[in-house]
Amino acid sequence: MRILVVEDEPLMAALLSRGLHAEGYAVDIADNGIDAITLSKDTSYDLAILDVMLPGMSGFELCRRLREQTHGIAILLLTARDAVDDRVRGLDAGADDYLTKPFMFAELAARLRALRRRDAIGATRIDIGGVRIDMTRHEITCDGKELRLSRTEFDLLRLLAENMGRVLPRTEMLESLWGSSAHINANILDQYVSYVRKKLDTVGAPLRIVNSRGIGFQLAADKI
Structure with missing residues (x-):
């Protein structure tokens, strides 16, 4: 499974990359929405993890664009925000799930497995x-x-x-x-x-x- 991580904090990006590699994922990292869109045009991703607070283009807008141009990708949003309206906004933008920082990596891994099982229903x-x-x-x-x-x-x-x-x-x-x-x-x-x-x-x-x-x-x- 190939996963796109869009996170502008280098330490968080490195931690996510290391943990996801250990879970068996192939991981690509982008630190902004434009680079993420460019990567997604050249590579087929199964999953994407997007930080909401990105420079230039928000994670909400990036989510919307990925959903429009990428077929079948599962998207999980990461954010420090926990307000209900932000969660609703993320889901309305096309996100499949939403995880609030700080979080335990084990929970993130479990959320990703749940997304994969959901996608596997009816998969060929x-x-x-x-x-x-x-x-x-x-x-x-x-x-x-x-x-x-x-x-x-x-x-x-x-x-x-x-x-x-x-x-x-x-x-x-x-x-x-x-x-x-x-x-x-x-x-x-x-x-x-x-x-x-x-x-x-x-x-x-x-x-x-x-x-x-x-x-x-x-x-x-x-x-x-």
Whole structure:
């Protein structure tokens, strides 16, 4: 997932960039609305985080312009303001969500995951770091190279991709993929994770399945 962060405070921009990279996002930074619009014309973004108090062009106006020119982007506004009319103004400008400073990064990450889950309803494709998962055709490609997976392997990678940035518990994965966690040997999950890891490596996919010991698995993207 590629995300555009528009923040004119260098320290805040750096903190956001570092945290979002750790969550598996590819991040571009702009410190004003004009540069943000220029970036969005050349790059397809899945998400945008906009500070409301920007020099020259406000985050409200930038939100409106991005909404007009960019199809399918999810927009979250960041601001020190907490007045109701500002929140309404942001939503009216086309924002999908609104977070008031100061905030915990964990809350921001959770808000972004919620936006992604919302967009995934009815979605037919997931794109992560050059890897495309086509749910309609049940095909996976990495930079144009086809990744041949069995149906269970496909469903495993799709499940992890849909929950990017979250550690999926083993029981949840077993129930989702095999319909039960009580009557299935848990080792089968490890076997399929191993299969998918090897196949991702064969096409040089910038994705890793990370084992959270004693809990489950998480999909992570290499920094881009």
